[in-house]
Amino acid sequence: xxxxxxxxxxxxxxxxxxxxxxxxxxxxxxxxxxxxxxxxxxxxxxxxxxxxxxx
Amino acid sequence: xxxxxxxxxxxxxxxxxxxxxxxxxxxxxxxxxxxxxxxxxxxxxxxxxxxxxxxxxxxxxxxxxxxxxxxxxxxxxxxxxxxxxxxxxxxxxxxxxxxxxxxxxxxxxxxxxxxxxxxxxxxxxxxxxxxxxxxxxxxxxxxxxxxxxxxxxxxxxxxxxxxxxxxxxxxxxxxxxxxxxxxxxxxxxxxxxxxxxxxxxxxxxxxxxxxxxxxxxxxxxxxxxxxxxxx
Numbered sequence: 223x224x225x226x227x228x229x230x231x232x233x234x235x236x237x238x239x240x241x242x243x244x245x246x247x248x249x250x251x252x253x254x255x256x257x258x259x260x261x262x263x264x265x266x267x268x269x270x271x272x273x274x275x276x277x
Numbered sequence: 278x279x280x281x282x283x284x285x286x287x288x289x290x291x292x293x294x295x296x297x298x299x300x301x302x303x304x305x306x307x308x309x310x311x312x313x314x315x316x317x318x319x320x321x322x323x324x325x326x327x328x329x330x331x332x333x334x335x336x337x338x339x340x341x342x343x344x345x346x347x348x349x350x351x352x353x354x355x356x357x358x359x360x361x362x363x364x365x366x367x368x369x370x371x372x373x374x375x376x377x378x379x380x381x382x383x384x385x386x387x388x389x390x391x392x393x394x395x396x397x398x399x400x401x402x403x404x405x406x407x408x409x410x411x412x413x414x415x416x417x418x419x420x421x422x423x424x425x426x427x428x429x430x431x432x433x434x435x436x437x438x439x440x441x442x443x444x445x446x447x448x449x450x451x452x453x454x455x456x457x458x459x460x461x462x463x464x465x466x467x468x469x470x471x472x473x474x475x476x477x478x479x480x481x482x483x484x485x486x487x488x489x490x491x492x493x494x495x496x497x498x499x500x501x502x503x504x505x506x507x508x
Contacts, residue, residue: 229376233383236425240417241391247417247455259352260320261290261478262327263283264471265342 286475287328293482294321300489306439309494312362313443316355317482323348324478343405350408353415357385360422363444367429384422388414420451438496439488446484453477 294317301307301314327344334340361381365374392410427448435441457473464470 229379230383233380233387236380236384236418236421237387237391240388240421241414243421244413244417247458259349259356259478260324260327261287261475262324262331262345263336264474265336265345268339268342 282472283475286472286479287324290475290479290482291321291324293479293486294318294324297482297486297489300486304489304493306489306494310362310439310443312355312359313485316352316359317485319355320352320478320482323352346405346409346412350412353412353419354385357381357415357419357422360419360426360447363440363447364422364426364429366440367426367433367435367444371433384418385415388418416451416454420455423447423451434499436497436499437494438492438498439494441498442488442492443485446481446488449484450477450481453480 297317298307298314298321301310307314326348327341330338330341330344358381361377364377364381368374368377389411392407392414396406396410423444426444429435430441430444454474454477457470457477460473461470
């Protein structure tokens with residue numbers, strides 16, 4: 223039981239750490255999406271959808 | 278972005294991908310490092326598809342945008358699996374590889390659930406927002422896992438050269454991406470920062486190819502010597 227709990231706590235700890243790091247890195251970010259993989263050029267952000275504008 | 282420079286970087290990346298797969302096959306390590314090779318094969322397929330869409334519809338098109346970020350999400354999941362496969366190898370001697378896999382599944386489900394929770398409120402382009410959010414979140418989970426893995430490599434005095442160098446390359450890759458992201462936000466007016474992302478995309482296959490070429494599976498080193506602080 224404690225071993226299962228340990229695995230769960232470790233997974234949650236990693237998840238919380240990762241999300242915390244993301245918050246710190248992206249605190250003052252102007253670009254919303256992080257490019258992560260591949261060697262192709264990164265596309266510019268899409269303009270907002272006129273049929274469904276953000277609230 | 279000027280076409281010629283982007284094309285040179287793209288050709289460099291594809292060549293590096295082919296180099297890694299060829300080296301793995303020649304050195305008989307393709308199935309030993311299957312998930313790393315699988316990630317590189319997927320990256321190569323994604324880059325070929327992106328190039329086709331880029332040539333057909335252009336950089337500013339909706340089609341290229343969707344193809345780029347959907348394949349990016351797939352690649353981030355594949356990279357996450359590659360990190361987990363390296364962690365399984367590091368912890369296999371302690372018979373903890375089963376737990377590593379359980380943690381990986383929990384992390385994947387947790388990240389997907391968290392990402393869905395974040396984008397569920399947004400009415401527009403739900404699936405696109407979800408893939409973007411999942412890709413970013415999984416990237417940071419991979420970053421934290423890689424640092425934990427490097428800590429484990431040092432603590433367990435891991436000596437397999439290939440494994441150590443592959444984990445180090447992953448750590449450098451993730452850190453460089455985080456740095457380039459910060460740089461893009463700080464100095465977005467300079468066009469040169471736009472090349473950083475695609476250039477870094479070539480780093481992993483190049484470094485893994487060099488590792489495969491220079492070291493055999495039996496090569497050993499002492500990573501504890503890399504720690505500067507004397508005890």
